[in-house]
Amino acid sequence: MVRTQARRATRSYRLFTVEVRRTVRVSPSFLRVTFTGPDLDLFADNGFDQRIKVVFPLPGQDIDHLEWGADWHERWRALPERERNLMRTYTVRAVRRELCEVDVEFVLHGDGGPASRWAAAARPGDRVGVVGPDARYPGQHKGIGFTPPGGTRTILLAGDETATPAAVSILERLSRHARGEAVLEVPHAGDARPATAPAGMRVTWLARRGAAHGSLLIPTVRDAVARLAVPYLRRRTPLPEPDVDADPLWEVPDPAAAVPTGMFAWLAGESGAIAALRRHLVGQVGLDRASVAFMGYWRLGGAGRAG
Numbered sequence: 083m084v085r086t087q088a089r090r091a092t093r094s095y096r097l098f099t100v101e102v103r104r105t106v107r108v109s110p111s112f113l114r115v116t117f118t119g120p121d122l123d124l125f126a127d128n129g130f131d132q133r134i135k136v137v138f139p140l141p142g143q144d145i146d147h148l149e150w151g152a153d154w155h156e157r158w159r160a161l162p163e164r165e166r167n168l169m170r171t172y173t174v175r176a177v178r179r180e181l182c183e184v185d186v187e188f189v190l191h192g193d194g195g196p197a198s199r200w201a202a203a204a205r206p207g208d209r210v211g212v213v214g215p216d217a218r219y220p221g222q223h224k225g226i227g228f229t230p231p232g233g234t235r236t237i238l239l240a241g242d243e244t245a246t247p248a249a250v251s252i253l254e255r256l257s258r259h260a261r262g263e264a265v266l267e268v269p270h271a272g273d274a275r276p277a278t279a280p281a282g283m284r285v286t287w288l289a290r291r292g293a294a295h296g297s298l299l300i301p302t303v304r305d306a307v308a309r310l311a312v313p314y315l316r317r318r319t320p321l322p323e324p325d326v327d328a329d330p331l332w333e334v335p336d337p338a339a340a341v342p343t344g345m346f347a348w349l350a351g352e353s354g355a356i357a358a359l360r361r362h363l364v365g366q367v368g369l370d371r372a373s374v375a376f377m378g379y380w381r382l383g384g385a386g387r388a389g
């Protein structure tokens with residue numbers, strides 16, 4: 083028993099059982115949900131694009147059987163499929179450990195996804211599980227894709243609405259000397275928000291207004307890269323075309339192996355749009371692959387990963 087507890091305490095991530103404290107509709111497409119729970123004072127506040135899993139109750143059930151502690155994943159996988167709670171990946175928007183509060187911003191996309199549906203109906207007291215970083219873990223938590231190597235002088239952030247909570251959190255934590263551009267495509271003009279950012283970061287909001295996903299993001303990022311990247315070009319790398327229907331698009335440079343090139347690009351959002359940007363940046367422009375994180379956050383027409 084003592085050994086089990088000691089081992090649990092050393093895991094990077096653990097399952098927190100939480101309930102909704104309040105919800106705020108921050109803009110037409112975003113709902114901020116503030117979670118609270120008795121042990122959220124142990125939730126690590128890492129900032130940047132720290133990702134988590136939100137675990138939803140099965141229909142007609144609460145989440146009491148989710149007391150899985152640090153072994154949550156093994157236990158979840160061992161469940162018969164019909165008893166496996168659905169989970170989706172989200173970004174930590176804010177942590178207030180002293181108040182035992184964590185904020186997550188859900189895009190209300192209205193496409194029948196269980197996470198979006200849950201958020202649209204969320205009320206104070208509703209309970210879910212959150213798999214997140216345990217502050218007691220002595221090492222570096224996983225789950226952060228924004229890892230510019232030392233010596234980075236220029237930053238490019240680009241993404242759609244699902245990447246907006248992460249991009250805004252990254253902007254907030256950048257050094258005040260950071261320089262570069264952030265380009266964010268959102269459904270409506272009202273989804274653009276004032277972002278706290280260093281003076282040297284130019285932030286551009288693009289309102290899609292019903293146009294195709296990525297149709298504004300892709301050309302605007304191309305223009306930004308043309309302005310920013312020229313000194314950092316290495317070689318054009320022919321890339322095998324990823325099959326976004328089969329594989330989640332996910333290529334994050336290992337910070338330990340990263341080659342400092344002076345520029346770091348962070349791209350996240352709908353997989354097809356991110357694949358197109360990857361093709362352009364690495365395959366055509368010649369940005370070094372080791373300085374670019376590409377992350378397919380979701381896939382048009384495909385359900386998110388269950389766990």
Ligand SMILES: Cc1cc2nc3c(=O)[nH]c(=O)nc-3n(C[C@H](O)[C@H](O)[C@H](O)COP(=O)(O)OP(=O)(O)OC[C@H]3O[C@@H](n4cnc5c(N)ncnc54)[C@H](O)[C@@H]3O)c2cc1C
Pocket residue numbers: 133170171172173174186187188189190191193194195196197198199243244245247248378379380381382383384385386387
């Ligand atoms: C690391 C990471 C961090 C993320 N952070 C956030 C975050 O902070 N906030 C956030 O809202 N999302 C975030 N996402 C994206 C989120 O996980 C997906 O949008 C997820 O698919 C939503 O689940 P769902 O149950 O609502 O829909 P699903 O069951 O996954 O999908 C149902 C249908 O909805 C469509 N769909 C899914 N998402 C969208 C969307 N945004 N717009 C339009 N159609 C959609 C799918 O194509 C599918 O047709 C993140 C993803 C990753 C990988």
